[in-house]
Amino acid sequence: MMASALHKSIESASGREFAGLARNLFGNVRLEFGAADEKRSRMVSAMLGACRLTRLEVDRHIVFGEHATAGPDDPDSIKLLVQTEGDACLDQGGLHAPISADALVIYDPSRPYMLTNSTPVRQLLLQLPRHALPHAAIERLTRPFTAHAEYDGMCRILLSLMDSTMHEIGHLDAARRSSVGQTMVDLVRTMIGADLQQARPIANPLDLLLQRIKIFIESELARPDLSVTMIARRMGCSVRYIYRAFEVECLTPSDYIWDLRLQKAAARLRDAGGYAGEISGIAFALGFSSSAHFSRAFRHRYGLSPSQWRKARIS
Structure with missing residues (x-):
């Protein structure tokens, strides 16, 4: 009974169902596969308390986010994308941000963007509630924030935690998932707001x-x-x-x-x-x-x- 309940809280999709679940979970995004094979697409997603963590395996495609939070049903969250395999780039706010293996990018999907996956990719996507990050950090996200595991210790820790969490997600109950999600929030806050420590205290x-x-x-x-x-x-x-x-x-x-x-x-x-x-x-x-x-x-x-x-x- 417990194992069954845990698995019911995990959402997944593949093939032709992939794009529909992507729009349901990530907002009003448009996916274009062109000549690529959409049937090779797979995702697994689960809530971690206030956060959502998703693993994606997708053939080359482009994601258009012109109106990702246009409707009341669209999630209003900050996105953190970790690239574990393949090549991609995010265009937003006049910045062209390449994403490669073991790199991450944090961006505000309420601002128009285009994510070009030029090869088949494996990605981990973490959605954090907007209120979970300092206001000053949100204001910075007029352009994407990038980090690489080779140069940033926090990035390495976060990447490892996200990867191991996806492998164990079916064995974690709600309380443990929530705890892991809060740890991820704390890591992101530290990464993106390291120089905000002297700022005035943040509201609850x-x-x-x-x-x-x-x-x-x-x-x-x-x-x-x-x-x-x-x-x-x-x-x-x-x-x-x-x-x-x-x-x-x-x-x-x-x-x-x-x-x-x-x-x-x-x-x-x-x-x-x-x-x-x-x-x-x-x-x-x-x-x-x-x-x-x-x-x-x-x-x-x-x-x-x-x-x-x-x-x-x-x-």
């Missing part, structure tokens, strides 16, 4: 995550399908980390969403005409599935129906 990463979640929720409040899973995907972390971020609020993420919807509905009703059509419009604009659902939730929250609230002009 969970506080930063909570701020970003709240901004995202407010921007997507009209979506009836807004869910914790969608939020986790957009933030590039696990559902468990979303719940951890909300512990300080003493609310679940879902409770926060519905409470925010009702607060906004109450505010809009003050300026509404109060007739059924307008009240229904407010309900649907805030993600409620029906007028009846809205009325029940509103009465439970405020002790009055939406129309009674409007007439009473309660502030």
Whole structure:
């Protein structure tokens, strides 16, 4: 039972399914194989707490990331790519960054990029939540950050840890994966922010995550399908980390969403005409599935129906 549960948390794809899973895990990317053999493509991916680690074996191809984080379902994470075999280069922000064996590149996929894999490649891709890195480090990623294991000890350690983790991933439970993921985050923070040690203390990463979640929720409040899973995907972390971020609020993420919807509905009703059509419009604009659902939730929250609230002009 335990082994079965562990393997269920690992995602994999090969051949024609490769591109679909790539878009699902990495955002709105476009892959072009040209005359290469797409059927030779394979990937294995797993969450490591707030991070995602993926092993890819792919024939030569090009990845276009013009709109990698364009939609609310696209993961908003910083990417770290380790090249273990083959040759590739990343073009972003006017920088042409060659990637060779035992080299890594860290880049911000929210900025347009093109990754050209000119030979068949073996790669390890680590996705780190944006909030896991110092703000000053994120600001630097207008252009890719590169390192090579031959010259950088941290790069060697990280490469070895990522490689060994992929070999053992099927034997690690959630707690151990989370611990390994945090170690990788710490290594990356040290690599990219070594000269930031004298900077002012960085805010609690969970506080930063909570701020970003709240901004995202407010921007997507009209979506009836807004869910914790969608939020986790957009933030590039696990559902468990979303719940951890909300512990300080003493609310679940879902409770926060519905409470925010009702607060906004109450505010809009003050300026509404109060007739059924307008009240229904407010309900649907805030993600409620029906007028009846809205009325029940509103009465439970405020002790009055939406129309009674409007007439009473309660502030």
